[in-house]
Amino acid sequence: MADSDELMVFGVWTSHYSRRVELALKLKGIQYQYFEEDLSNKSPLLLKYNPIHKKIPVLVHNGKPVAESLVILEYIDETWKNNPLLPQDPYARAMSRFWAKFIDETIVALALKLRAGTEEEQKQTIEELRKHLKVLENQLEGKEFFGGDRIGYLDVMATVIAFWLVVAQEAMGGLEVMTEERFPILYKWIGRITKIDVVNEWRPPKEKLIEYLKARFASPKSV
CATH class of the missing domain: 3.40.30.10 (Glutaredoxin)
Structure with missing residues (x-):
């Protein structure tokens, strides 16, 4: 800059x-x-x-x-052209945009529903969320990162899963949406990105985030 x-x-x-x-x-x-x-x-x-x-x-x-x-x-x-996040290939760029929207409009939208509804509705939401997480996990098959051999645009988007969804499970009393057994490829990816210094410096403090999420889940009107 x-x-x-x-x-x-x-x-x-x-x-x-x-x-x-x-x-x-x-x-x-x-x-x-x-x-x-x-x-x-x-x-x-x-x-x-x-x-x-x-x-x-x-x-x-x-x-x-x-x-x-x-x-x-x-x-x-x-x-800023250095360290490009999106792929250079037009098709690969289009696919990155597609999966980014999938994360926001499907996975995040479903995750937000977990704090509302009856116990039966919550179970249905968890099953649906797992199904879509598996679809996303398949995009990592044979790759180190969603962006290929280095962290990229889709990895940035997917940090909501690594650092918010995983923590939200704990904040909601151990709610089991995704586990290492169910999603081994996603958890290996989480392990890789947490070894990146920039990501670790940036990630929200876990305990502080748990405290915030517990308060939010306890009060539907909280911000």
């Missing part, structure tokens, strides 16, 4: 949406200024830079705001 560049990120430490933006920047070695938001009392700057959705994350580059995490990730990759 040029010395004249000004880069800001507005986020929430518990949000995998904003944390994935930070990870992308860290993987590229880009310096930025971080602003932690209180979503119950949003800052004037957040409302200024994202007046449409009024949500995090927002990246502001030289005064120009970019919202929505998937859009931000692509902006980062296109603006």
Whole structure:
């Protein structure tokens, strides 16, 4: 990043949406200024830079705001060419985008349903979630990372599974959605990414995240 560049990120430490933006920047070695938001009392700057959705994350580059995490990730990759996250091949890029949407629109959406509904509905959600996690796991077959032999765009997206879903299971009293026995390939991938220094420096503190999630699960109205 040029010395004249000004880069800001507005986020929430518990949000995998904003944390994935930070990870992308860290993987590229880009310096930025971080602003932690209180979503119950949003800052004037957040409302200024994202007046449409009024949500995090927002990246502001030289005064120009970019919202929505998937859009931000692509902006980062296109603006700073070092350590590319997305594949260069057009088909591989399209497939990375497809699976990224699959993670957000299917896996994350189902995981969010775990805290609501009856016990029977929760069981059905777990079974459906396992089915889709297995589909995603198949994309890792024979590879070190989703991106191939190095961490990439889809790996950044999938950290929600490694560092949020796994922790959420513990926070919900040992709820068993995914285990190493059921998903050996995913767990080997988790082992690999946790050996990457940048990822370990970035990952949310486990105990602190468990405490936050326990409070959230106990109070449906909590932020």
